[in-house]
Amino acid sequence: MSEQPYGYRRRELVEPDWRRLPGFAGATAQEWADPQWQRVNCVKNLRQLRGVYGDLLSESFYADVERDQQERATMSLLLPPQMLNTMVPGEVPTTEGMLADPVRRYMLPVFTDRATDWPSHPHSSRDSLHEAEMWAVEGLTHRYPTKVLAELLPTCPQYCGHCTRMDLVGNSTPQVTKHKFELKPVSRLDAMIDYLRRTPGVRDVVVSGGDVGNMPFKNLESFVARLLEIDTVRDIRLATKALMGLPQHWLADDVVEGMGRLATTARSQGVSLAIHTHVNAAQSVTPAVARASRAMLDAGVRDVRNQGVLLRGVNTTTEQLLDLCFALQDEAGILPYYFYLCDMIPNAEHWRIPVSRAQELQHSIMGYLPGFATPRIVCDVPYVGKRWVHQLEEYDRERGISYWTKNYRTGIEMTDPDALSRRYEYYDPIQSLPESGQAWWREHAGTEVESAMVRANGAARASQQAAAALVGS
Numbered sequence: 001m002s003e004q005p006y007g008y009r010r011r012e013l014v015e016p017d018w019r020r021l022p023g024f025a026g027a028t029a030q031e032w033a034d035p036q037w038q039r040v041n042c043v044k045n046l047r048q049l050r051g052v053y054g055d056l057l058s059e060s061f062y063a064d065v066e067r068d069q070q071e072r073a074t075m076s077l078l079l080p081p082q083m084l085n086t087m088v089p090g091e092v093p094t095t096e097g098m099l100a101d102p103v104r105r106y107m108l109p110v111f112t113d114r115a116t117d118w119p120s121h122p123h124s125s126r127d128s129l130h131e132a133e134m135w136a137v138e139g140l141t142h143r144y145p146t147k148v149l150a151e152l153l154p155t156c157p158q159y160c161g162h163c164t165r166m167d168l169v170g171n172s173t174p175q176v177t178k179h180k181f182e183l184k185p186v187s188r189l190d191a192m193i194d195y196l197r198r199t200p201g202v203r204d205v206v207v208s209g210g211d212v213g214n215m216p217f218k219n220l221e222s223f224v225a226r227l228l229e230i231d232t233v234r235d236i237r238l239a240t241k242a243l244m245g246l247p248q249h250w251l252a253d254d255v256v257e258g259m260g261r262l263a264t265t266a267r268s269q270g271v272s273l274a275i276h277t278h279v280n281a282a283q284s285v286t287p288a289v290a291r292a293s294r295a296m297l298d299a300g301v302r303d304v305r306n307q308g309v310l311l312r313g314v315n316t317t318t319e320q321l322l323d324l325c326f327a328l329q330d331e332a333g334i335l336p337y338y339f340y341l342c343d344m345i346p347n348a349e350h351w352r353i354p355v356s357r358a359q360e361l362q363h364s365i366m367g368y369l370p371g372f373a374t375p376r377i378v379c380d381v382p383y384v385g386k387r388w389v390h391q392l393e394e395y396d397r398e399r400g401i402s403y404w405t406k407n408y409r410t411g412i413e414m415t416d417p418d419a420l421s422r423r424y425e426y427y428d429p430i431q432s433l434p435e436s437g438q439a440w441w442r443e444h445a446g447t448e449v450e451s452a453m454v455r456a457n458g459a460a461r462a463s464q465q466a467a468a469a470l471v472g473s
């Protein structure tokens, strides 16, 4: 009898022993469980990284991290002990083990991981999803007809190397000077609430950042409580990778109690309050993460859902994806909801996979999980939004260009007559293309970027017209 392509077996979660890391060898269980201890002991620079690993890692590894920070990184280092402890979880880390580790690959990038021929796609850009262009008020992206994204703050308890919001989130790196919000936090949040009160067509608010796990809880509770007073808001989703990166935050008494108050109000009003987290590798799902998720469900949130990102070397095999989905679904009560293709930000080509590979992955994971827990693999197409990877209109596999359409206008296209008939492009990583396609890009990269700038200027003009129309209305 032939075996199934994927062999399911239930795997017990394990919290790796942090005492195997020299820098945390003396940490007590009480300290480890303390969110403040976790925050104070985060690794933010090379000196602190050495302090954790010491001689376990070679000088070449530290030099590799340092060169990456200097020459490629779009995000600065920020790694809570909890997250570091999930790298090379079962053994004392070695340089080889760290280089091969899936969590290390995206949370602690090294220069030698990055692609050399095309570190960035010619069409890559900061704010590759053009969220700031679609701000209805500062930090409130109105891209879909009935949904908004509220970026409450520009920081997180951990920084991911591939962050889509690298334009805004985190500290500047030698390569990227971050944009700053101009309004004061209180005024910005007031402006968001004001916009939602006068825009009853919006029923769904993604409360994000950054990561809401970095917001003083009383401020988050106050903002969500104000959302709950708007009777047209029916779905509220709190976005926090910290549920995995710093589960101690979501297990703190004040946070659990406060979430209980919000969930009770939400339920009494028939509003769905959920948590969306961001886990990319099965080994990140530890007992502490499962406890944090259960604590939120027990507090009364409707769901805890995962939105992962497909990253080469991290989770782009069938086995890696299904292992992760089963760890989430079976052991932590987290619904495997979406996996996104990595966005076209600078220096991300070594992480990205082509749409064709994403389609294969979607096919390969069907039928193993319950239907409601089978994640959709989606491409976030610039100026369009999320599309299931099989929804493309046309696909030039030689040049790696997929063409997509949409069925609604984003906030900047209300006066654009062609928005619904136009085709929008997404680009596969060039090193994944056949040699003829790579040769085409070597020849045309310059003119392609120029024409993209013309298109971007056209979109900016549409944005200005839309803004003018709003002012006039």
Ligand code: SF4
Binding pocket: 155, 156, 158, 159, 160, 162, 163, 164, 165, 169, 209, 210, 211, 241, 242, 278
């Ligand atoms: S947690 Fe989210 S917003 Fe924060 S760095 Fe990671 S991907 Fe970016």
